[in-house]
Amino acid sequence: MQCERCQTLLEEGESYDFHGQILCEDCYIYLINPPKACDPAAVAGAVATRKQLGQSGTAGLTELQKHIYRAIEERGKITREELLTMVKVKPHELERQIAVLRHCELIRAFKEGDKVYLTKW
Structure with missing residues (x-):
């Protein structure tokens, strides 16, 4: 079985149903x-x-943060797409880390x- 969103292979009992989609945790x-x-x-x-x-x-x-x-610091300004190719993480993981860095006002x-x-x- 595979996560329908990120394509990660899932073992039996490790999947979640979200509105009919089979997902990883x-x-x-x-x-x-x-x-x-x-x-x-x-x-705050x-x-x-x-x-x-x-x-x-x-x-x-x-x-990772x-x-x-550092990637943002080196480039001065960078799009999310450019950052994704540099840090090589899943898009949702990048968004989670961006949120943390924004909350820290970095x-x-x-x-x-x-x-x-x-x-x-």
Whole structure:
């Protein structure tokens, strides 16, 4: 059996039904609780926690989050599509990590012409 969203092979008993779709756990969780980059409560919580822990910059981030942050830092501005090819993760995983970095006020998005770019805060 395969996840209908990401094509991951699933073993018996490891699938979830979401409106008739057979999904892996990661895809199921993403669909029932998608990351929200613009979430004022999450921003307040992340900023307060990092301040309380004395964290700034990439301190306290996972290796994947640091990799994403450095890629954005190196390019100055980058589209999600460009970032996906650089970090080589599933699109929903990238969105989850972007949300975390935005909540920590480390990156932001802006529109230029018809493209949306990510850049450092």
